[in-house]
Amino acid sequence: MKKLVFLILPLLLLNACKVDPEISVEKNTGITEVIPTGWPAPKYTFSVNTLSEARFKLGRELFYDPILSLDNTISCGSCHQQATAFAHADHKFSHGIHDLLGKRNAPALFNLNWLPAFMHDGGINHIEVQPLGPITNPIEMAESMPNVMTKVKASAKYKSLYREAWGTDSMTSQGLFRAMAQFMGTMVSYNSKYDRYKRGETGATLSEQELRGYNLFLSKCNACHTEPLFSDYAYRSNGLSPDPYLQDSGRAHITSQASDRYKFKTPSLRNIAITQPYMHDGRYSTLQACLNHYTDNVKNQINLDPLLTPSGLALTADEKSDLIAFLYTLTDYQFITDEKFAEPHH
Ligand code: HEC
Ligand code: HEC
Structure with missing residues (x-):
């Protein structure tokens, strides 16, 4: 306040x-x-x-x-x-x-x-x-x-x-x-398929694959990308290697604290299937690439978030597909077609 x-x-x-x-x-x-x-x-x-x-x-x-x-x-x-x-x-x-x-x-x-x-x-x-x-x-x-x-x-x-x-x-x-x-x-x-499912609206169900993805999400991702906003908006490093050309120190750019280097605000994953490219510098163009980052490329660097380890998250190829299926349920078509937010026509 x-x-x-x-x-x-x-x-x-x-x-x-x-x-x-x-x-x-x-x-x-x-x-x-x-x-x-x-x-x-x-x-x-x-x-x-x-x-x-x-x-x-x-x-x-x-x-x-x-x-x-x-x-x-x-x-x-x-x-x-x-x-x-x-x-x-x-x-x-x-x-x-x-x-x-x-x-x-x-x-x-x-x-x-x-x-x-x-x-x-x-x-x-x-x-x-x-x-x-x-x-x-x-x-x-x-x-x-x-x-x-x-x-x-x-x-x-x-x-x-x-x-x-x-x-x-x-x-x-x-x-x-x-x-x-x-x-x-x-x-x-707040009107994605996920939301309608959570509200128990008639006909709003998640498929078995989406449900498997949801459960994986809760165990692997939700600590940072926390429901219902799909972020807790804390500043963190998820282990991306810094781009040597961009020299973007992230949160430290604002606070000048070494303990904030390479930390970025955790983004919401709502509507994530339609907002590519991904990460603060847009380095990944697909959700598959983002998940490959979490399994294969988490870098053991200064300020790596304690919730991640340098060996990354363990996810099989099938689990990645399940997770992606779940992430697709977070797209809110009502929001992106809501006339009130569209460019006004004169
Ligand atoms: C040239 C492209 C561009 C234009 C024009 C632009 N933005 Fe942005 N906007 C960005 C970028 C890039 C960021 C992220 C900047 C950063 O993190 O330093 C951003 C961030 C934001 C955010 C923060 C969102 C978040 O999740 O933290 C808001 C809100 C926003 N812009 C609103 C606006 C408004 C209002 C205008 C017009 C006055 C505007 N933007 C014009 C590119 C643009
Ligand atoms: C330790 C906290 C943490 C965990 C765990 C985590 N993330 Fe992230 N995630 C972040 C942060 C921080 C960013 C932003 C990084 C950046 O932009 O530099 C991010 C970015 C992303 C992005 C890109 C978002 C965008 O708008 O560009 C996706 C997609 C993503 N995470 C998916 C996942 C999934 C799926 C999981 C679980 C398998 C997961 N994350 C686990 C912290 C986390």
């Missing part, structure tokens, strides 16, 4: 909120906060940033608008595509502005309200400031917030969207970021 206050306060001070009492803010909302039964409490709720359809809509427009980049060519949606659960389809590294390549793989985006921190190294710790990272990153969108504000303020479309959302004409970056948090934070993925 401390961190949250620490981050919001400076924003509030910078943008003292002047709500014009004359303009009524839309209250009714079809956009709701979803907390699936049996899940832990989210880290971020909309208790302060009250949800409304108009705010969500503003956030959605911004997410898909290249206006947030320096040369108006790249939107958040360029690298985070709905069909692949908001990962960057088939891109090892994301192409940003001027076709510049980043050093890390774009993660899928869903269930973000449960994340204690963002990015592979946890370098950003609040969803309401998260967009500032990519917007100002020189190889992603390479823009500055003052420029973004100038462009957005000059747009008749945003003037009207903003007024409907926040009931005022004086735009602040906080108003934009909070709207984006409403769009991203309501992207909850």
Whole structure:
């Protein structure tokens, strides 16, 4: 809770909120906060940033608008595509502005309200400031917030969207970021075959192979990729050998601690069948290759997670197939085809 206050306060001070009492803010909302039964409490709720359809809509427009980049060519949606659960389809590294390549793989985006921190190294710790990272990153969108504000303020479309959302004409970056948090934070993925099976919905069954995979998963993977989010979001080394060219020290990049070298945030395995390539640097293009890593390539290096050993996990070829069959049940087709999260058509 401390961190949250620490981050919001400076924003509030910078943008003292002047709500014009004359303009009524839309209250009714079809956009709701979803907390699936049996899940832990989210880290971020909309208790302060009250949800409304108009705010969500503003956030959605911004997410898909290249206006947030320096040369108006790249939107958040360029690298985070709905069909692949908001990962960057088939891109090892994301192409940003001027076709510049980043050093890390774009993660899928869903269930973000449960994340204690963002990015592979946890370098950003609040969803309401998260967009500032990519917007100002020189190889992603390479823009500055003052420029973004100038462009957005000059747009008749945003003037009207903003007024409907926040009931005022004086735009602040906080108003934009909070709207984006409403769009991203309501992207909850909880309707995979696995979820329907767990909820005991009629007709939702797992095949024998999927069930074998599920049991293997619980014994070999769940300690880190913990149900129901399929991650506990801790920073760990799963024994990938560091890429000598990328020199990515992971969590240590943020903390400067030797004990954090080569640790990365444990990713969720929800929607994993559609978010290739895999790992922070996109080094593997198939789930089979990821499993081969765990059986054959776990490197005995500094900070290797104590839950893994240098000899790796023991899995037969059949067990790998079973595990992969189970991982496929984690794809949420409802989420990736949900119109509310799609690029708006005008
Ligand atoms: C050029 C491609 C690119 C663009 C454009 C981009 N992102 Fe990303 N995004 C990435 C990459 C790569 C990462 C991982 C970065 C890291 O770990 O250092 C990421 C990480 C994230 C995360 C953290 C997810 C997690 O699991 O920790 C969020 C949220 C996010 N981006 C939202 C956005 C938003 C909002 C925008 C638009 C303002 C945006 N992205 C624009 C490539 C991109
Ligand atoms: C010791 C903790 C740990 C265990 C056990 C573990 N993983 Fe991981 N896994 C991680 C971490 C950490 C990463 C992220 C590594 C990176 O990006 O550098 C990861 C990444 C992955 C990825 C890539 C995810 C993505 O979005 O790119 C897959 C797939 C995966 N693990 C599957 C499994 C499976 C299946 C098992 C069980 C056989 C398993 N893991 C066991 C910690 C673990």
